[in-house]
Amino acid sequence: MYPKEDLQGAEQRLADFLIYRFGGPPTYIEQRGHPRLRMRHAPFAIGKLARDRWVELMNRALEESRFPGDVDQLLREFFGSTATFMRNRPD
Numbered sequence: 001m002y003p004k005e006d007l008q009g010a011e012q013r014l015a016d017f018l019i020y021r022f023g024g025p026p027t028y029i030e031q032r033g034h035p036r037l038r039m040r041h042a043p044f045a046i047g048k049l050a051r052d053r054w055v056e057l058m059n060r061a062l063e064e065s066r067f068p069g070d071v072d073q074l075l076r077e078f079f080g081s082t083a084t085f086m087r088n089r090p091d
């Protein structure tokens with residue numbers, strides 16, 4: 001689903017969003033405006049499989065990152081619930 005020719009850009013947009021969302025500099029907002037994440041994900045078919053795969057990969061990244069337990073827990077819950085919110089079809 002991600003743009004092959006601009007994977008680095010996609011990574012940067014997600015990173016900037018997370019930095020802003022957790023209290024860091026608002027670079028994401030300055031460059032992209034209001035997140036409107038559900039609307040921005042509408043062009044992609046996000047069913048249960050895609051949602052679960054995305055969460056699985058993010059959880060793997062969290063494992064590699066070795067954050068303190070409470071940070072890890074908070075991010076896991078945030079990713080899980082936001083990813084469910086992004087679903088726009090059943091399967």
Ligand code: HEM
Pocket residue numbers: 001002003009010013014017032037040041044046050051054055078079082083084086087
């Ligand atoms: C549920 C599974 C998800 C899938 C399959 C998915 C897929 C995608 C794809 C294909 C893009 C376009 C890449 C780009 O050019 O930027 C994108 C953008 C983005 N996604 Fe997701 N995403 C998922 C969940 C999430 C979640 C849970 C978050 C936030 C925690 C998130 C945050 C973002 C952001 C910030 C962008 C860039 C939006 C923009 O400014 O254009 N995504 N996502």
